Amino acid sequence: MSAIGPVAAAVFRESVRDRVFYNLVLFGVLLVGASIVIGQLTAGQDVKIIKDLGLAATSLFGLFIAIFIGINLVSKEVERRSVYPLLAKPITRPQFIAGKYAGLLLTLLVNLAVMTVALYTVLYFLARGIPVPIQGAWDAPALDPALLKAVAMIFLELAVVTAVALFFSTYSSPMLSAIFTLGVYVVGQFNAELKRFDAIVDSPAAIAVAKACYYVLPDFSRFDVKLAVVHGIPVPGAFMAASAAYAAAYVAALLFGAMVIFARRDFK
Amino acid sequence: MRGPAAAAALCLAAAVALHAAIDRWPAPAVDTPGLLYVRSPEAARRAALSYRGVTADVYWIRALQHFGTERLAGPGHVKDYSLLYPLLDLATTLDPYFSIAYRFGSIFLGEPYPGGPGRPDLAIALLKKGLAAQPTKWQYMQDLGFVYYWHLHDYRAAAEAFQRASEMPEAPNWMRPLAAVTLAEGGHRNASRALWTELAKSEEPWLRDSAVLRLTQLDAMDIMDAWKRAKDQGLNLPIPNDPSGTPFVLNPATGGIIVSPQSKLFPLPGQLEPPR
Numbered sequence: 452m453s454a455i456g457p458v459a460a461a462v463f464r465e466s467v468r469d470r471v472f473y474n475l476v477l478f479g480v481l482l483v484g485a486s487i488v489i490g491q492l493t494a495g496q497d498v499k500i501i502k503d504l505g506l507a508a509t510s511l512f513g514l515f516i517a518i519f520i521g522i523n524l525v526s527k528e529v530e531r532r533s534v535y536p537l538l539a540k541p542i543t544r545p546q547f548i549a550g551k552y553a554g555l556l557l558t559l560l561v562n563l564a565v566m567t568v569a570l571y572t573v574l575y576f577l578a579r580g581i582p583v584p585i586q587g588a589w590d591a592p593a594l595d596p597a598l599l600k601a602v603a604m605i606f607l608e609l610a611v612v613t614a615v616a617l618f619f620s621t622y623s624s625p626m627l628s629a630i631f632t633l634g635v636y637v638v639g640q641f642n643a644e645l646k647r648f649d650a651i652v653d654s655p656a657a658i659a660v661a662k663a664c665y666y667v668l669p670d671f672s673r674f675d676v677k678l679a680v681v682h683g684i685p686v687p688g689a690f691m692a693a694s695a696a697y698a699a700a701y702v703a704a705l706l707f708g709a710m711v712i713f714a715r716r717d718f719k
Numbered sequence: 720m721r722g723p724a725a726a727a728a729l730c731l732a733a734a735v736a737l738h739a740a741i742d743r744w745p746a747p748a749v750d751t752p753g754l755l756y757v758r759s760p761e762a763a764r765r766a767a768l769s770y771r772g773v774t775a776d777v778y779w780i781r782a783l784q785h786f787g788t789e790r791l792a793g794p795g796h797v798k799d800y801s802l803l804y805p806l807l808d809l810a811t812t813l814d815p816y817f818s819i820a821y822r823f824g825s826i827f828l829g830e831p832y833p834g835g836p837g838r839p840d841l842a843i844a845l846l847k848k849g850l851a852a853q854p855t856k857w858q859y860m861q862d863l864g865f866v867y868y869w870h871l872h873d874y875r876a877a878a879e880a881f882q883r884a885s886e887m888p889e890a891p892n893w894m895r896p897l898a899a900v901t902l903a904e905g906g907h908r909n910a911s912r913a914l915w916t917e918l919a920k921s922e923e924p925w926l927r928d929s930a931v932l933r934l935t936q937l938d939a940m941d942i943m944d945a946w947k948r949a950k951d952q953g954l955n956l957p958i959p960n961d962p963s964g965t966p967f968v969l970n971p972a973t974g975g976i977i978v979s980p981q982s983k984l985f986p987l988p989g990q991l992e993p994p995r
Contacts (some may be wrong), residue, residue, distance in 0.1 A: 499776075507773035
């Protein structure tokens with residue numbers, strides 16, 4: 452297990468070297484710029500719109516990082532042949548996969564943490580000049596701690612997306628991995644529709660396939676609590692815990708799958 | 720590397736200068752109708768993936784811009800608010816809890832032409848959609864009552880809506896008397912003034928502004944009536960200014976005065992109908 456740490460640290464360092472965190476500057480500019488412009492464009496609701504925008508940007512930026520770095524995690528090492536000296540070291544292939552995953556997850560965590568701080572900061576300054584009675588009419592306070600629930604769910608979603616990207620990265624080219632991962636992400640957003648397939652289709656076989664896909668494919672729509680949080684609708688802790696367990700199980704399944712595939716790959 | 724960098728800076732400066740020069744010959748003004756690429760709210764909801772909140776905001780901002788652009792357009796432009804309801808429908812399908820889109824949207828929709836589309840029926844549809852999403856939101860029921868009262872003059876329906884709003888959780892205690900006043904004095908200016916005075920106490924600035932405008936319109940109607948009474952008694956009074964400071968104009972049909980189309984208060988309820 453001790454070999455996982457150095458691999459993860461190397462992935463994190465590489466992310467820093469690749470200027471991945473430059474997206475934070477873009478995020479900051481987007482939020483601050485929007486907070487200035489939104490007030491001119493909308494009749495009130497600035498805080499709601501900044502929350503929507505901040506959470507959407509957090510999710511979207513994280514998604515791009517998870518996909519476009521995730522797909523290169525293994526395939527780039529194989530292409531560059533840097534995987535050979537790595538595997539010659541006292542490190543097993545499963546440790547290599549786990550380390551790569553942990554490194555990207557750490558990158559995403561740091562990214563998300565900074566974005567969350569930036570979002571709260573912008574919300575603080577936005578709400579500062581607004582009288583308390585007007586704030587009372589909002590669905591949720593500007594500095595609502597429940598926003599952290601939405602961020603936590605985004606992190607869970609990104610953890611699954613990263614695992615999907617890494618899984619494809621172990622046996623496919625970066626281009627194909629990106630297409631597959633994006634495909635799984637989009638299908639995962641519509642997963643709930645598969646459950647209701649029997650309402651529009653009569654064929655029992657088609658219904659059975661749709662049901663199977665519903666349970667096998669990741670249900671990304673489960674991780675979306677952004678609207679609820681923005682409107683101050685409670686998100687139960689049990690739901691959060693169940694979603695975390697679901698994400699953990701899915702990630703574990705994908706990582707074990709990736710380890711099996713990677714262990715069987717012949718690099719000769 | 721200095722040469723290419725200087726060349727790049729020079730070319731950029733030239734492009735900026737040319738852009739400024741081109742602006743001297745503005746493009747011919749073409750009065751094109753607005754366009755909405757996605758009309759199906761369900762299709763938009765699916766296409767937005769997990770970014771429904773922010774997509775709803777975009778449609779809401781578009782609705783505001785559409786309303787504002789048409790409302791403030793010059794006299795040569797035929798005001799067309801046909802995209803307003805589809806945009807609000809999209810925004811509220813993407814975010815079913817988008818309170819301001821229902822409440823402000825219903826005000827926009829009910830506004831008489833040319834200040835708005837003059838479609839209280841669509842305002843009611845939008846508010847009923849909001850009530851379907853949040854059945855205990857007394858504010859939507861209250862707004863429904865206002866649409867019935869102010870635009871449709873259906874005082875029985877208005878009183879029923881106020882009564883139902885008063886029975887909802889967290890409804891203010893003035894809602895129940897409002898229902899009774901509406902039923903007893905429906906159509907009376909005093910009852911109307913009582914309704915808007917309560918709304919003017921709202922915590923939401925845009926709602927307060929709307930209520931203040933209505934109250935000022937009621938004041939204008941009082942001045943118009945007083946002027947007509949004085950004239951009928953044979954007094955020769957000058958044409959006064961309305962409460963916004965714009966002079967009233969003579970109404971040849973009644974011999975009285977009405978608010979000018981240039982006034983901020985134009986049109987008063989029932990003064991104009993949208994083009995069919």
